[in-house]
Amino acid sequence: MCNKRSNNAFPTPGHNHKQCLNDAIDKARKVFSLRKLRLTPLREQIYRQILTSHDAIGAYDILDRMRRQGREIAPITAYRILDLLHDMGLIHRLELQNAYYACYRDHEDDKNFIALICRGCGTIAELVDRKVSRVFEALEKEAGFTEEKRVLEVQGLCRSCRDSRKGGNSEKEPLNA
Numbered sequence: 008m009c010n011k012r013s014n015n016a017f018p019t020p021g022h023n024h025k026q027c028l029n030d031a032i033d034k035a036r037k038v039f040s041l042r043k044l045r046l047t048p049l050r051e052q053i054y055r056q057i058l059t060s061h062d063a064i065g066a067y068d069i070l071d072r073m074r075r076q077g078r079e080i081a082p083i084t085a086y087r088i089l090d091l092l093h094d095m096g097l098i099h100r101l102e103l104q105n106a107y108y109a110c111y112r113d114h115e116d117d118k119n120f121i122a123l124i125c126r127g128c129g130t131i132a133e134l135v136d137r138k139v140s141r142v143f144e145a146l147e148k149e150a151g152f153t154e155e156k157r158v159l160e161v162q163g164l165c166r167s168c169r170d171s172r173k174g175g176n177s178e179k180e181p182l183n184a
């Protein structure tokens with residue numbers, strides 16, 4: 008999607024996020040129409056809450072934001088829509104934070120990626136790689152283990168947070184805290 012990010016899973020700080028958002032909405036329209044479903048205004052509104060950034064957001068924060076925008080919806084309705092967006096691969100669930108984040112990448116297989124979570128800025132990036140699945144295929148062969156659920160989430164610091172901490176100016180907390 009955003010070609011400028013192809014060599015680096017993390018979005019560049021100050022990048023044109025409007026482009027990410029528009030690309031994601033376009034993708035959603037295509038995915039919905041392929042499934043013969045409609046991206047209704049409510050579905051789009053919920054999706055857009057997650058698309059405001061590259062961070063993860065919890066279901067109750069989504070409901071809070073919607074309420075502040077004058078739209079009160081029942082948690083069950085929100086969860087149903089989140090499940091749908093999740094099934095369609097438009098958003099992913101972050102188990103570590105019990106929250107959702109938007110998928111800005113193109114990856115057919117929902118399992119071939121590792122979620123990288125920056126604890127400095129909250130950004131989540133996806134490392135999309137076929138090698139990921141090969142590791143699990145080998146495990147299945149060698150250990151005779153049948154996979155049912157895969158959670159690949161790694162917490163750390165993105166390049167720009169790491170560099171700004173090295174500079175020591177905008178430090179929020181010491182790196183080795």
Ligand SMILES: [Zn+2]
Nearest residue numbers: 018023024027
């Ligand atoms: Zn962006």
Ligand SMILES: [Zn+2]
Nearest residue numbers: 110111112133
């Ligand atoms: Zn993704």
Ligand SMILES: [Zn+2]
Nearest residue numbers: 125128165168
């Ligand atoms: Zn960061």
